[in-house]
Amino acid sequence: MEVYTETLMANKRLATLEVRVGDLLLGNFNPIRIQTMTTTDTMNTTATVEQSIRCIEAGSELIRITAPSKNEAENLLNIRNELRKRGYTTPIVADIHFTPNAAEIAARIVEKVRINPGNYIDKKKFELLEYSDAKYLEEIDRIRERFTPLIKVCKEYGTAMRIGTNHGSLSDRIMSRYGDTPIGMVESAMEFLRIAESENYYNIVLSMKSSNPKVMIQAYRMLIHNMHEELGHCYPLHLGVTEAGDGIDGRIKSAIGIGTLLEEGIGDTIRVSLTEDPEFEIPVCRDIIKKCCPLQTAPSREGLANSQNPTNGGNFSAINGDTAFEENQQHSKIKNIQKSLSFGEGFRVRSFEITNIGGKHVPVVIADLSKIQKITAESLKAIGYTYDAEIDKWSISDLAADYLFTGDKILDFALPGTLKIITYCDAWTKATSKEKYFPIFDEVQYLNNGIEKSLVMNFVTIDCLAPSDQSIDVDKLFGKIKKDKTAVICLSSANKNVVESIRKIFLKLADENMQNPVIMICDSADATMDESLIHYAVETGALLIDGFGNGISLGHHFGNKNVAADYALLNSIAFGILQATRTRISKTEYISCPSCGRTLFDLQETTAKIRSVTNHLKGVKIAIMGCIVNGPGEMADADFGYVGSGPGKVTLYKGKEVIKRSVPENIAVAELINLIKENDAWVEV
Numbered sequence: 001m002e003v004y005t006e007t008l009m010a011n012k013r014l015a016t017l018e019v020r021v022g023d024l025l026l027g028n029f030n031p032i033r034i035q036t037m038t039t040t041d042t043m044n045t046t047a048t049v050e051q052s053i054r055c056i057e058a059g060s061e062l063i064r065i066t067a068p069s070k071n072e073a074e075n076l077l078n079i080r081n082e083l084r085k086r087g088y089t090t091p092i093v094a095d096i097h098f099t100p101n102a103a104e105i106a107a108r109i110v111e112k113v114r115i116n117p118g119n120y121i122d123k124k125k126f127e128l129l130e131y132s133d134a135k136y137l138e139e140i141d142r143i144r145e146r147f148t149p150l151i152k153v154c155k156e157y158g159t160a161m162r163i164g165t166n167h168g169s170l171s172d173r174i175m176s177r178y179g180d181t182p183i184g185m186v187e188s189a190m191e192f193l194r195i196a197e198s199e200n201y202y203n204i205v206l207s208m209k210s211s212n213p214k215v216m217i218q219a220y221r222m223l224i225h226n227m228h229e230e231l232g233h234c235y236p237l238h239l240g241v242t243e244a245g246d247g248i249d250g251r252i253k254s255a256i257g258i259g260t261l262l263e264e265g266i267g268d269t270i271r272v273s274l275t276e277d278p279e280f281e282i283p284v285c286r287d288i289i290k291k292c293c294p295l296q297t298a299p300s301r302e303g304l305a306n307s308q309n310p311t312n313g314g315n316f317s318a319i320n321g322d323t324a325f326e327e328n329q330q331h332s333k334i335k336n337i338q339k340s341l342s343f344g345e346g347f348r349v350r351s352f353e354i355t356n357i358g359g360k361h362v363p364v365v366i367a368d369l370s371k372i373q374k375i376t377a378e379s380l381k382a383i384g385y386t387y388d389a390e391i392d393k394w395s396i397s398d399l400a401a402d403y404l405f406t407g408d409k410i411l412d413f414a415l416p417g418t419l420k421i422i423t424y425c426d427a428w429t430k431a432t433s434k435e436k437y438f439p440i441f442d443e444v445q446y447l448n449n450g451i452e453k454s455l456v457m458n459f460v461t462i463d464c465l466a467p468s469d470q471s472i473d474v475d476k477l478f479g480k481i482k483k484d485k486t487a488v489i490c491l492s493s494a495n496k497n498v499v500e501s502i503r504k505i506f507l508k509l510a511d512e513n514m515q516n517p518v519i520m521i522c523d524s525a526d527a528t529m530d531e532s533l534i535h536y537a538v539e540t541g542a543l544l545i546d547g548f549g550n551g552i553s554l555g556h557h558f559g560n561k562n563v564a565a566d567y568a569l570l571n572s573i574a575f576g577i578l579q580a581t582r583t584r585i586s587k588t589e590y591i592s593c594p595s596c597g598r599t600l601f602d603l604q605e606t607t608a609k610i611r612s613v614t615n616h617l618k619g620v621k622i623a624i625m626g627c628i629v630n631g632p633g634e635m636a637d638a639d640f641g642y643v644g645s646g647p648g649k650v651t652l653y654k655g656k657e658v659i660k661r662s663v664p665e666n667i668a669v670a671e672l673i674n675l676i677k678e679n680d681a682w683v684e685v
C-alpha cells in the first residue's frame with residue numbers, strides 16, 4: 001500500500017476541491033463545517049422546521065432531512081420555504097436511500113442530496129453473488145443508466161451531492177467482490193464518482209462511515225489514496241462514525257474516528273451521530289474541531305460570510321511540528337507507519353511483555369490518584385474496587401484499573417490482589433512489598449545508576465517535546481532502555497500536536513527496533529469534562545487505533561470539582577477509549593442509530609431500557625435501529641439486533657438473520673433477552 005497522504009506527519013491540511021452547497025463553500029481549506037440531521041417525521045413540516053432551527057441556532061451549518069419517498073421529497077419544499085420565511089438560509093440536504101425518484105425531486109428543491117451507493121440502485125438481499133468481469137461491467141452500466149438522471153438534475157439546479165458510503169450497507173455486488181472491507185467501501189463510492197466525472201459533474205462530497213472507528217479511518221485513508229492515484233485530485237470529505245450510540249461511549253467513538261482524521265489534516269465537514277436530540281451533537285462537533293484544529297474558531301452564522309476566503313481553514317500549516325526527535329527521513333517514516341496502518345483489526349505493534357504489560361496483553365489502565373491527600377479503601381471505588389469490611393473482601397468490576405499511581409504515597413491498607421501500585425522512585429524504596437509496588441523515574445533518574453531500580457519493572461517517563469533535562473543524551477537514554485527488559489516507557493507530550501509527536505516517538509522506537517511496552521500519559525487542563533473527554537479520546541485513541549501503545553493513564557486538573565465523581569468518570573473514559581478502539585473489550589457494545597424521520601419508536605427511551613438490562617454482558621454487541629429499511633444493513637457486526645419494523649412492532653435479529661418478526665413493542669425487550677439467553681450469551685448479574 002502506498003502513502004495515502006503526506007499530511008499524516010506534515011501538519012498540513014489535505015487539499016480538496018471546493019464544493020458549493022447553496023451559499024456555503026466546502027473543501028479547499030474552507031473552515032470545517034458542522035452539520036446534523038433531523039429526527040422528526042419529514043411530513044410534519046412544523047416539527048421539522050422547529051427542530052432544524054434549534055440545530056441551526058446551536059451552530060449547525062447544514063441540515064440533513066430524510067426523504068424516504070416522493071411525498072417527503074416534495075414536502076422539503078414546504079420545509080425550505082418556512083425556514084427561509086423565518087430568516088434561515090442554512091442549506092438543506094436530502095437524505096436518500098433506495099429511492100432515485102425521491103432524489104430527483106429533492107435535487108430540484110434543496111441545496112444537496114445525499115445518496116448511499118450501497119442502496120441507491122441495488123436492493124440489498126444479503127446474497128453472495130458470482131460476477132464475471134463482463135457481468136460486473138454490465139452492472140456498472142445499469143448503475144450509470146439509473147444514476148445519470150440525478151446527475152443531470154444536480155447540474156441543472158446547481159445542487160451538490162454527497163456519495164455517502166456506509167460500511168453496514170454495502171451492496172451485495174460490492175460485498176461479493178470485495179467483502180465487508182474498507183476497500184469495498186472505497187470502491188462502492190468510486191463506481192459512482194467515475195460516472196459523475198464522466199458527466200463532468202464535480203460538486204461532490206464523499207463519506208465512508210462505519211460504527212467501528214478503525215474501519216472508518218482505514219476507509220477514508222484508502223479513499224484519499226485511490227482518488228489521488230486514479231483521479232489526481234481529492235473531493236471534500238464528510239467525516240462521521242455512524243450509529244455511535246449515546247452518552248460517553250458515543251462521544252468517545254465519534255472523537256476517535258473524526259478526531260484521528262482531523263489530526264491528520266483530513267476532513268472538510270463533520271457530523272457526530274448520537275442517539276440523542278440532534279442539537280446535542282453540535283457542541284461535540286465544536287469540541288472536536290477545537291481540539292484538532294485549534295486555530296479554527298467555532299463557526300457561527302455570522303462567520304459564514306467570511307467562508308469564501310480559502311485561508312480561513314488552513315490551520316494545520318500554521319502549527320509547528322517541533323519535536324525533540326525530528327527526523328529527516330520523514331517520507332520513509334510515513335511509509336513505515338503506512339505499513340502498520342494497513343494491518344487489519346487486532347493488529348498491535350510488537351512489544352515484549354513485562355508482568356501484565358505489553359506482549360499479548362490487552363492495554364492496561366493506570367489510574368492516577370496521586371492528588372488525593374489520603375488514599376483510602378473507599379477511594380478505590382472510583383476505579384472499580386469496592387471493599388466490604390464485614391466480610392473483608394474486595395469486589396472487582398470489569399472496569400477495574402490495573403495500576404494505581406499514588407505519587408509519593410505508600411498505602412496503609414491491604415490492597416486488592418489484582419491492583420499494583422506505581423510510586424515515585426524515592427517513595428518506592430520505602431515500600432515493603434516489591435511485588436506490589438513499582439517505581440517511576442524521569443530520564444535523569446533512570447540514567448543514574450546510583451538510584452535503586454526494581455528487578456521486575458521500572459517505568460521511565462519521556463516527554464516527547466524534549467527530555468526534562470536538556471543535557472540528556474537521547475541516544476544514551478534510548479540505548480539503555482532498549483537493553484532493559486524491565487523498562488516500560490511512559491510517553492507524554494506538551495507539544496501542540498501531541499498525536500504527531502507521540503507517533504514520531506513510536507516510529508523512532510520502531511526504527512531502533514525497541515520493543516519495550518509503552519504507556520501513553522495524557523493530561524488535560526480543559527475547562528470542562530466534555531472537552532477533556534474529547535482530548536483524551538483523540539490523543540490516545542488516534543494512536544491505539546493504529547496498534548500503538550500498551551496502556552493509558554488519564555490525568556486532569558480538577559479545580560473545585562467533585563474529585564471522587566471525576567475519578568470514576570476518568571476511569572470510565574479510559575475503558576471507553578480501549579473499547580472504542582477495540583483493543584480491550586470490557587463492557588457491552590451498543591450500536592444505535594441516531595434516529596431520523598423513518599424511526600418507528602422512541603429510540604432514546606428504548607436504548608436506555610435495553611442498556612439498563614443488558615449492560616453487564618461484556619463483549620456482546622447489541623444494535624438498536626429505528627427502521628427495517630436501513631437498520632438491518634447498518635447494524636454492522638452486531639451480535640443481536642432490535643429493529644423497528646412497523647408501528648409498535650419490532651424484528652429481532654441474531655447477526656444478520658431474522659429470528660423473530662413483528663414482536664409487539666411492549667414485550668420486545670423481554671424477547672430480546674430470551675434471544676440472548678437462547679444463544680448462550682446471557683449471564684446473570
Ligand code: SF4
Pocket residue numbers: 593594595596597598599600625626627628629630631634
Ligand atoms: S436506521 Fe435509524 S437513522 Fe438510519 S434510516 Fe433507519 S431510523 Fe433512520
